[in-house]
Amino acid sequence: MMQQYLTIKELHKDAILFFRLGDFYEMFFDDAVLASRELEIVLTARDNGDKKVPMCGVPYHSASNYIAKLISRGYKVAICEQMEDPKTVKGIVQREVTQIITPGTVLDDSMLHDNSNNYLAAIFESQDVIGFAYSDISTGEFWVTEFCGNDALNELTSEIFRLRPAECLITPGPMDNKWYEKAFENLPNIFTKVKSAVFDIDSAAELLKNQLGLEADQELELSSSEIIAAGLIITFLNETRQNHLRHIKTINHYHTANYVEMDASTRRNLELTSSIRDGRRDGSLISVLDFCNTAMGKRKLKRWLEQPLMNIEAINQRLDAVEEIKTHLILKDQLQKALVKVYDMERLAGKIGSGIASPRDLIALKLSIQACSKLKEISAQASSELLKNISKIDLLQEAVDLIDAAVDDDPPLGIKEGGIIKKGYSAAIDELKKLSQEGSQWLIDFENREKQRTGIKYLKVSFNKVFGYYIEVSKSNLHLVPLDYHRKQTLVNTERYINEELKNYEGQILGAREKLFAMEYDEFIKIREELASYIDRIQALADKISDLDVIYSLSEAAYVNNYVRPCISRDKNLEIKAGRHPVVEKHLLTSRFVPNDIRMDNDIRFAIITGPNMGGKSTFMRQTALLILMAQMGSFIPADHAEIGMVDKIFTRVGAADDLAAGQSTFMVEMVEVANILNNATRNSLIILDEIGRGTSTYDGLSIAKAVSEFIVQKIKAKTLFATHYHELTELADELPSLTNLSVSVLDSGDNVVFLKKVLPGKADKSYGIHVAEMAGLPAPVITRAQAILEGLEKEKAPGKSQHILQQQLFDDIDPVTEEINSLDIDSLSPKDALLYIYKWKEIINTKK
Numbered sequence: 001m002m003q004q005y006l007t008i009k010e011l012h013k014d015a016i017l018f019f020r021l022g023d024f025y026e027m028f029f030d031d032a033v034l035a036s037r038e039l040e041i042v043l044t045a046r047d048n049g050d051k052k053v054p055m056c057g058v059p060y061h062s063a064s065n066y067i068a069k070l071i072s073r074g075y076k077v078a079i080c081e082q083m084e085d086p087k088t089v090k091g092i093v094q095r096e097v098t099q100i101i102t103p104g105t106v107l108d109d110s111m112l113h114d115n116s117n118n119y120l121a122a123i124f125e126s127q128d129v130i131g132f133a134y135s136d137i138s139t140g141e142f143w144v145t146e147f148c149g150n151d152a153l154n155e156l157t158s159e160i161f162r163l164r165p166a167e168c169l170i171t172p173g174p175m176d177n178k179w180y181e182k183a184f185e186n187l188p189n190i191f192t193k194v195k196s197a198v199f200d201i202d203s204a205a206e207l208l209k210n211q212l213g214l215e216a217d218q219e220l221e222l223s224s225s226e227i228i229a230a231g232l233i234i235t236f237l238n239e240t241r242q243n244h245l246r247h248i249k250t251i252n253h254y255h256t257a258n259y260v261e262m263d264a265s266t267r268r269n270l271e272l273t274s275s276i277r278d279g280r281r282d283g284s285l286i287s288v289l290d291f292c293n294t295a296m297g298k299r300k301l302k303r304w305l306e307q308p309l310m311n312i313e314a315i316n317q318r319l320d321a322v323e324e325i326k327t328h329l330i331l332k333d334q335l336q337k338a339l340v341k342v343y344d345m346e347r348l349a350g351k352i353g354s355g356i357a358s359p360r361d362l363i364a365l366k367l368s369i370q371a372c373s374k375l376k377e378i379s380a381q382a383s384s385e386l387l388k389n390i391s392k393i394d395l396l397q398e399a400v401d402l403i404d405a406a407v408d409d410d411p412p413l414g415i416k417e418g419g420i421i422k423k424g425y426s427a428a429i430d431e432l433k434k435l436s437q438e439g440s441q442w443l444i445d446f447e448n449r450e451k452q453r454t455g456i457k458y459l460k461v462s463f464n465k466v467f468g469y470y471i472e473v474s475k476s477n478l479h480l481v482p483l484d485y486h487r488k489q490t491l492v493n494t495e496r497y498i499n500e501e502l503k504n505y506e507g508q509i510l511g512a513r514e515k516l517f518a519m520e521y522d523e524f525i526k527i528r529e530e531l532a533s534y535i536d537r538i539q540a541l542a543d544k545i546s547d548l549d550v551i552y553s554l555s556e557a558a559y560v561n562n563y564v565r566p567c568i569s570r571d572k573n574l575e576i577k578a579g580r581h582p583v584v585e586k587h588l589l590t591s592r593f594v595p596n597d598i599r600m601d602n603d604i605r606f607a608i609i610t611g612p613n614m615g616g617k618s619t620f621m622r623q624t625a626l627l628i629l630m631a632q633m634g635s636f637i638p639a640d641h642a643e644i645g646m647v648d649k650i651f652t653r654v655g656a657a658d659d660l661a662a663g664q665s666t667f668m669v670e671m672v673e674v675a676n677i678l679n680n681a682t683r684n685s686l687i688i689l690d691e692i693g694r695g696t697s698t699y700d701g702l703s704i705a706k707a708v709s710e711f712i713v714q715k716i717k718a719k720t721l722f723a724t725h726y727h728e729l730t731e732l733a734d735e736l737p738s739l740t741n742l743s744v745s746v747l748d749s750g751d752n753v754v755f756l757k758k759v760l761p762g763k764a765d766k767s768y769g770i771h772v773a774e775m776a777g778l779p780a781p782v783i784t785r786a787q788a789i790l791e792g793l794e795k796e797k798a799p800g801k802s803q804h805i806l807q808q809q810l811f812d813d814i815d816p817v818t819e820e821i822n823s824l825d826i827d828s829l830s831p832k833d834a835l836l837y838i839y840k841w842k843e844i845i846n847t848k849k
Helices: 002-010 029-039 060-072 152-163 178-183 201-212 224-240 264-270 285-289 295-306 312-327 329-339 345-354 359-379 385-390 397-406 427-454 475-480 500-532 535-561 617-633 666-680 698-716 727-734 769-775 780-796 803-811 815-823 831-848
Strands: 016-021 024-028 044-048 051-059 077-082 095-101 120-126 129-136 141-148 167-170 191-193 460-464 468-474 486-490 494-498 567-569 574-579 596-600 606-610 641-645 649-653 686-690 719-723 739-748 753-761
Touching (some): 002 024, 002 095, 016 029, 016 060, 016 095, 029 051, 051 060, 060 077, 095 224, 120 152, 120 224, 129 152, 141 152, 152 264, 167 224, 201 224, 264 617, 264 649, 285 295, 285 535, 285 617, 295 535, 312 385, 312 535, 345 500, 345 535, 359 385, 359 397, 359 535, 385 535, 397 500, 494 500, 574 617, 596 617, 606 617, 606 727, 617 641, 617 719, 617 753, 649 666, 666 686, 666 698, 686 698, 698 719, 698 831, 727 739, 769 780
Parallel strands (some): 016 077, 567 641, 606 719, 686 719
Antiparallel strands (some): 016 024, 024 051, 044 051, 129 141, 468 494, 486 494, 574 641
8 A cells, every 4th residue: 555655645745645545535745744734633653564654634524624724824635536446356456646735626515615716817928928827616707818929927916916915826937037036035935836838839828729719729718828827727637637628718808907906915905805014804995895796706806906907988987877776776685685695696596507506406507596586686776777778687597497396495514325316307216215224114113123022111222334223122121131232332331232133224225325325416416516517697797686686785885975976087187075085984983084175187297295294294195096996997086076088007005114134125015116106107197106215315315205296296297195204395395387385284272282183275384203202202302302303403494594595595506417417318318227316326425415
């Protein structure tokens, strides 16, 4: 047996081998040592000649929990099953690896999360083109795209961070590229280098056509890099899973340009699906919007939130549907009552396609489709386009009829213990069930006869898998046991016996039962196979119902939270009246959220925001970004009125912590993020800048902040909100007509300062930093001393010297710099070149100091 183990293990060196021995999965050698540590199970030893082999094991019936734990920690698990019944085999039982489970290939419910997809991704890089594919094999969805040009790696990085795949396949080449490695240095260890991948276009195309059921002469309508990336996934699935994946029948092509682009930093800063504070869902935007009734609706809501639309017609279709449900409370209530009865049809289809659906899964599918008939009826009354489309759904009556006729309404969880097939579906099964029931009655009659014959009042006939049928007698009645009883087992309070009559009938009963179980199993497999022919229709139905569930969720969020419909346009205007931060307002327990207005158009595109810390600047800026994002995903927003010109990209530059592990300081991280914005933003983008230049000296920081502001205003012309403590920047409003000043208001009564959280036109005159320090709990002597130092510094200012003059002095009287600026062709400068010049000028300034 150990030789068999070693032979199989040699083929799966990179996986922990779960080796089936009877009712246990055993692990040996290094696998046992590792598993005992990770799973916190006892490490024992097994004799192997003159050596002891490390060994540990887990019961097969609870193995999925242990496997899930290993998978969550990034390990690969190979499942080796007994291919023969040990009872009928002499010698070594044949064993084979039936599946290899990796983080991206799990199908077991215990390893999946209802709220999120479990993606397996693949990257194929060829010169300046990157092919990218991803699939969730639990649902069957499959997507491909490609990235080209100088920004391909940045686009890929953003997409990887959006999807957060459980596993990402790469070919041996790309990860040797230092830039490639750096792009993903903050991700967990999700990358798997594939060994036997399909790298040529012809074999990859053939593989995909076979999977999708296409003829050899049919075109895939994908690029070469996309075909190879998709081929990597199919190859990997074929190598790791022995069962069919018939639910992967369509590959969807998409372009990231069809959605609002957001890099990883922006997604993190806006807290779309998890909070920065602890990484949990609570405190994120999705936690406020999620009123979904189905698991597939929750997953689609996440996709809508992470991919706001660029198509104004599609946005308005969603808004029309949300508005109709929000304003018709009876309709909303009817939808909720029907939706809550729908199970996860996406993953039910995945189980059927993978050949792992249980009888209970089929009943769940039947009940879901029946609930969909009510949704079809309700939607027929609607007027909005999306809701009317729901009334056209295919209700798969043939599938419902098959399950209803064949599968018991309350079946067992397993498929080998009988009780699956409904009475009347199979005459042969009904006959065996009748024999089994007669056998049960015979046992009852036998027990009663034995009680009368022996005089043992509490005699009982029972069964277990180890001993079969037996007669149980309490020890107080042992003196009444007849001579024809043969002892089988002794327990503390009872003895177990058998006699010839029971032994003879046991063979008949067990034979009939085993035959019944086998026949029910075979019939169930046929039913499941027949249902597999409906997979594409089940998936189409699930897609429509998940759309409906998201629309319901957004309408309920709008109703509960008093949101309004935004007016979406293609122009550059932005006007929000009494806007509120959707997450912050839900978490205020002791006060009311202070709403704020914002207006931007072709004349005013850039706002400098000044005011004290804790005054509400950051909340206001993030709020603006979130409301635009919500509007373009098709949601109502928290405001009194909103007119929103669509944006193509959202960028945020918010304070960063030192990335010491990557050798990057706060300032370097900040500059990298700013460079990304300046290189990629367009006039249709939204830029949020929360402080620039605080990680370096005052002069350096102010110089960079001013240069960046001028570049955005004059070159990019994107809508921009820039919160800063450099009050000198407010003077830019006198130089740049499209720039305006905003400030957060403060009520200062001398002894007491109250932050009103109201954003108003104009610039702040004080920073109130010492007051914030006092609120934070700095010791009173420190506060007193700081106040004295501040007063001294203010007295040192020359009388009548304005902030404008002070600011101008930072940029005047530097002859070499002035000369170089005059000689530069600014229009031809890239953002990167501009930053290099700034660093050079910094050295000149420091020298002159």
